[in-house]
Amino acid sequence: MADAYKVYWQPGCTSCLRAKEFLKEHGIPFESINVREDNDAMADLARLGAMSIPVITRGDDFAFAQEIRDLADFVGVKLTRAQLPPAELNKKIDLILAAAQRFVKQIPADTLRVNLPGRDRNCLDLAYHIFVIPTAFLDAVRGGAxxxxxxxxxxxPEFDTVEKVSAYGQDVRKDFAAWWREGTVPGTVNTYYGVQPTQGVMERTAWHAAQHCRQLMTVVANAGLEPDGPLGEAELGGLPLPDEVYDDEVPMQAGAAANG
Incomplete structure (x- = not known):
């Protein structure tokens, strides 16, 4: 009998959630391992040579699951979905970053330092993380990884207010726009999960940031406020977003502190 698939993940991780949902969509059973709760999980991955998540394993074989294409290849599923072209992805990334700037300013002061469920990440950390995502992409297309x-x-430490984090987001937006105007899009980029087609990493940049924007919207809504210019199908259509906003096993209760 073949070894069962195992998926190593953590709450609030966009690629982790998308990987789990992908397997369920295709009727592929797997053992779900939350690395925040299983003390041996990261050591088990390290023995295989995997130092990050999400990861899917089968016996001693594994694949990084950041890219759905790599996950699909590992489990033998043929992908048919077309990716959005870079020009469209560029537009979506800009409007997603603009939305994140709006949402972060709406987070109430008494919520900023509240941890999200199952993570040592608070609401201000989450907002900052959204703007690091395109920064990582820019580092890669400029010759890094x-x-x-x-x-x-x-x-x-100096990014201690929503205004400062939003201002940082504006700097990132300007930098991304400047890169796009240069008109130089390499065919591939280096990532910690291997050399990848740039279009795929750009798409992941868009939906990764968008998914965390959806989480920020939930933080704002849980505080009893209406998100300023909420993102919906018109803005996010065509991106391979997960169905759930936070996780299918750990519900998002942004208004309450979490352990872990």
Whole structure:
């Protein structure tokens, strides 16, 4: 009998959630391992040579699940979905970042330092993280790489207000627009999960940031406020977003502190 699939994930992780939903959509059973609750999980992955998540394993074989294409290849599913062209992705990334700037300013002061469920990440950290996502992409297309360290970054001490984080977001938007105007899009980029087609990483940049924007919208809504210019199908259509906003196993209760 073949070994069962295992998926290593953590709450609030966009690629983790998308990977789990993809497997369920295709009727592929798997063991779900939350690395925040399983003390042996990261050591098990390290023995295989995997140092980040999400990861899917089967016996001693594994694949990084950041890209759905890689996950599909690992489980033997043929993908038929077409990716949006770079020009359309560029437009979506800009409007997503603009939305994040609006939403972060709406987070109430008494919510800023509240941890999200199952994570050592608070609401201000989440907002900052959204703007690091396109920064990672820009580093890669300029000859560097998308690293796991990018996504572990926390706001520097001076970014202690929503206004400062929003201003940082504006700087990132300007930098992204400047790169796009240069008109140089390499065919591939380096990432911590391998050399990847630039279009795929650009698409992931868009939906990764968009998914966290949806989480920010939930934070605002849970505070009893109406998100300023909420994102919907008109803005996000065509992106491979998960169905759930936070996680299918850990519900998002942004108004209450979480353990873990």
């Amino acid at each position: 998308v690293t796991f360290e990018h996504f572990e970054r926390m706001p520097p």
